[in-house]
Amino acid sequence: MTEESSLVKAFAERMSANCFFNALLRETDTGIWHMQTEEQLPEEINIPAVSIALPASNAELWLNVSYRSECGRHQFDLPIVFRSSDDSSRVIELAEAAQLVAEEPSFFPGATAESREQFTRRVSVSVKNMAQALAVRSADIEKLFTLPLTFSEAEQALLCGHSIHPTPKSRDPFTDEDAERYAPEFGNSFTLVWLGVAPQYLRGASGAEISEAQFADLVRETDGGPVAPEGFIAIPAHPWQWRKLCEDPRIVELLEDGKIVELGEGCEPWRATSSLRAIYNGRSPYMLKFSLSLRLTNSVRTLQPKEMVRGLEVLKVRDTPVGQEFANRYPRFQVLAEPAYLMLADNSGEQIIESLVMFRENPFPGESAExxxxxxxxxxxxxxxxxxxxxxxxxxxxxxxxxxxxxxxxxxxxxxxxxxxxxxxxxxxxxxxxxxxxxxxxxxxxxxxxxxxxxxxxxxxxxxxxxxxxxxxxxxxxxxxxxxxxxxxxxxxxxxxxxxxxxxxxxxxxxxxxxxxxxxxxxxxxxxxxxxxxxxxxxxxxxxxxxxxxxxxxxxxxxxxxxxxxxxxxxxxxxxxxxxxxxxxxxxxxxxxxx
Known part of the structure; x- marks a missing residue:
């Protein structure tokens, strides 16, 4: 391992440990804070420090504390030290600490053995994912923390993820190659896939004066996307999700029947925003948010129809006298409405929510993004x-x-x-x-x-x-x-x-x-x-x-x-x-x- 890769791994381990232990301490209130110099401490631990009892292991985890917060987001310094009941101690990595915590039945008794095992795996993968991103973006760190950023640069500068979460960079089932192409923290762009769909196999709604299909066409025009054949409507698809959808028997059937035609790719570069499933292009009047069949932090990121209705409602609320009064009171604050959505329907007319795409207002075109x-x-x-x-x-x-x-x-x-x-x-x-x-x-x-x-x-x-x-x-x-x-x-x-x-x-x-x-x-x-x-x-x-x-x-x-x-x-x-x-x-x- 080179010196640079060792440093990146250490950075990822420290950042991940901070996310992990801040979440654990906030939820369990098990931390014992050590502030007095006369206390007997494990090797490599100094005052101030925090320890967490592990009754099942008859042991403790220890961390150095560089900042203790009243608001609950502390700063910890490595190493993580495991101290046994005989007072012997050793340095461990976050992966082992996570396993020890997961094996502790007093923590979250509602968890099953299987979910605890999955949890420890996700912690390890999250650390690896963070290290992967830090290695790729190492030359950009100074800019990301010190220089003015555009909207897309700032969205793709979030290297750590959720600061109080044990698995801030878990993303099942993305591969490393998927992440480098589609995850925001790698700073890359990709092109949309465009589909031609027979109208009877589309579901959606619009809260604006134009239809949901017209929203899709506005995006297609700025994207330089291919035109749908006569009798079909062009809709955008996220390339990763489209690959997954092509394994779905419902989609396979529609493709075989000629109800969906893959038209090809657009011409413009789209970039994932910090949420990964919402994407941005500076020339498009709308951002796009897709269902993605992967688990990020706490949720499988499949959009739900009731969530789409909320976006249409916000647009209507904004246009009421109530909404206008709020907007007039705070003219320098804006809620980004989500005026339309589209998804595919199968041969029986049922919605395929995994194909959902939502249109979100883009207030950051061109120089407005600076x-x-x-x-x-x-x-x-x-x-x-x-x-x-x-x-x-x-x-x-x-x-x-x-x-x-x-x-x-x-x-x-x-x-x-x-x-x-x-x-x-x-x-x-x-x-x-x-x-x-x-x-x-x-x-x-x-x-x-x-x-x-x-x-x-x-x-x-x-x-x-x-x-x-x-x-x-x-x-x-x-x-x-x-x-x-x-x-x-x-x-x-x-x-x-x-x-x-x-x-x-x-x-x-x-x-x-x-x-x-x-x-x-x-x-x-x-x-x-x-x-x-x-x-x-x-x-x-x-x-x-x-x-x-x-x-x-x-x-x-x-x-x-x-x-x-x-x-x-x-x-x-x-x-x-x-x-x-x-x-x-x-x-x-x-x-x-x-x-």
């Missing part, structure tokens, strides 16, 4: 432990404005709250509209180093509270009839706060504080002040703001539980079944301030 970045890329760990991209932007702003890092941090974080956090909180509190705004669904445009505009994407994560239902039903009497996303207050607040605040806002606060840019206490104080200011206003629904401000505990998603049990998150009947409580750091911040 100096734009999704939140997850801003907060991800630097492979060598240097400050994250967001911290480096704050340092750049400080240099440009000749101000301190602390002053720059306050200004930058305030601009972030203006761009995305406040608009989404008011969408909930005044309009009853809920957006699942996690780090990969939030995009920021910048004026230099400062956030200036926010975007939310992925309408499958949208919903409405009872307030939203009440406000919108006069204009949309069939709201949520087929999308199943009117949610009661308790569930709405827990889900909404997890995505927007725990995942996105706390994730950013942890990343900035770990980089030494500002203290968590100061950033939490800023966030709390904004929440209090909003709550003091004439809100229609105070429940979510008060939940954030006054609850000693809030709810967070159990990504570790999902991974160990092998649950498909998108099809679970009770979303809250994978949630757990965590200490609310906003309350901790308030107590510290009062003291």
């Amino acid at each position: 100096n734009t970045c999704l939140l997850a890329t801003l907060t991800q760990d630097h492979p060598d432990g240097s400050p994250c991209r967001a911290a480096q932007l704050i340092q750049r702003l400080a240099e440009e404005e000749n101000i301190s890092d602390e002053a720059s941090s306050r200004r930058w974080f305030n601009a972030f709250l203006d761009a995305v956090i406040e608009p989404l909180l008011i969408a909930q509190a005044d309009f009853g509209i809920l957006f699942g705004a996690h780090q990969q669904n939030l995009i920021l445009s910048f004026d230099g180093a400062l956030p200036s505009k926010g975007y939310f994407r992925d309408c499958q994560g949208s919903g409405y509270s009872r307030l939203g239902e009440q406000l919108l039903k006069p204009y949309l009497p069939n709201l949520a009839q087929n999308s199943e996303n009117v949610i009661d207050e308790k569930m709405a607040n827990r889900l909404f706060v997890y995505y927007l605040v725990v995942n996105s806002c706390f994730g950013l606060i942890s990343a900035l504080s770990a980089a030494g840019i500002s203290s968590e206490k100061e950033l939490l104080r800023q966030l709390r002040e904004r929440l209090q200011l909003l709550n003091e206003g004439q809100r229609r629904d105070h429940s979510c703001l008060e939940y954030l401000l006054n609850s000693s505990e809030i709810w967070a998603k159990g990504n570790f539980q999902c991974a160990v049990i092998g649950m498909n998150e998108t099809t679970t009947e009770d979303p809250l079944s994978i949630y757990h409580t965590m200490v609310n750091p906003l309350m901790t911040a308030a107590e510290l301030e009062a003291a």
